[in-house]
Amino acid sequence: MIKQKKEPQGIEIDLTGPQGNAFFLLGTASKLAKQLEFDSDAILKEMRESDYENLVEVFDSYFGDYVTLYR
Numbered sequence: 001m002i003k004q005k006k007e008p009q010g011i012e013i014d015l016t017g018p019q020g021n022a023f024f025l026l027g028t029a030s031k032l033a034k035q036l037e038f039d040s041d042a043i044l045k046e047m048r049e050s051d052y053e054n055l056v057e058v059f060d061s062y063f064g065d066y067v068t069l070y071r
Helices: 022-036 040-048 052-063
Strands: 011-014 067-070
Touching (some): 011 022, 022 052, 040 052
């Protein structure tokens, strides 16, 4: 049987893998913010204000409609 190839449904990031590190998330946030015309400086500052959990929560609050995060 031949199945249809599924089209990607947006960006997916596995937080337990290499893409889950803080530097990758900050870089992704910067790129997405520029593409979406968000204030990237303010978002990155807010992401850096506390610990890793805060970083992930802030990322999700701004980009959760565009990126699926997995733990």
